[in-house]
Structures are given as C-alpha cells and as structure tokens.
Amino acid sequence: MMKKFASILLIFLFAIFSAGCTKYAKDEEIQQLNNLKAETEQxxxxxxxxxxxKAALQNEIAQKDQKLKELQAEKEKVQQRLQQIK
Structure with a gap:
C-alpha cells in the first residue's frame, strides 16, 4: 500500500514538474517538489x-511455533509414560 502511495506521489511530482506554463519552474514549485521528495524519502x-x-516478528513467531511443537511432543511422551505406569 505504501509502495502504491509512493508511486502515486512520484507521478504527481512528475505532473507538477511538467505542467508548468513557463520554461522554468517557479521557486514555489521547486519548494513544493523538494518538500514532496523529502516526504517520499521519509x-x-x-x-x-x-x-x-515484520520480518523480525515473523522470525519470532517461527521460533515460538518450533518451541511449541517441541513442548507438545514432550507432553505426549510424558502422557504416554503416565499411561504405562498406570
């Protein structure tokens, strides 16, 4: 979504730059372009x-899923041992 916004913003910048009536951009237009460029970079x-x-969170989720699987396997082993003792 943000990439789409950045693309639209760049198209808007191009339209402003190319739509001027004079051969050169006005100082005000240049300032607007600079502001928009700075905003785009930010x-x-x-x-x-x-x-x-997001990548860090996905990695954390994967680690916790792995730990959960290990604990579930250990729980099953303990339950089987309890069944054997009874």
Missing amino acids: LEKEIKAKEQE
Missing part, C-alpha cells in the same frame, strides 16, 4: 523499517 524509510520489523 515514507520509503518508514516502509523499510516496517518491513524489517
């Missing part, structure tokens, strides 16, 4: 950070 950094966070 959003891309946030996307990367969130993707890294």
Whole structure:
C-alpha cells in the first residue's frame, strides 16, 4: 500500500514538474517538489523499517511455533509414560 502511495506521489511530482506554463519552474514549485521528495524519502524509510520489523516478528513467531511443537511432543511422551505406569 505504501509502495502504491509512493508511486502515486512520484507521478504527481512528475505532473507538477511538467505542467508548468513557463520554461522554468517557479521557486514555489521547486519548494513544493523538494518538500514532496523529502516526504517520499521519509515514507520509503518508514516502509523499510516496517518491513524489517515484520520480518523480525515473523522470525519470532517461527521460533515460538518450533518451541511449541517441541513442548507438545514432550507432553505426549510424558502422557504416554503416565499411561504405562498406570
């Protein structure tokens, strides 16, 4: 979703840049472009950070799933031993 937003933002930047009536961009337009570029870069950094966070969380989930499987197997062994004792 954020990639789509960044793409739309870049298209918007291109439209602003190419739609000027004069040969050169006005100072105000240049400032707007610079602001939008900075915002785009910030959003891309946030996307990367969130993707890294997501990967870390997925890794943590995988580790906990593995530990859960090990504990379930151990529980089954204990239950079998209890059944043998009875």
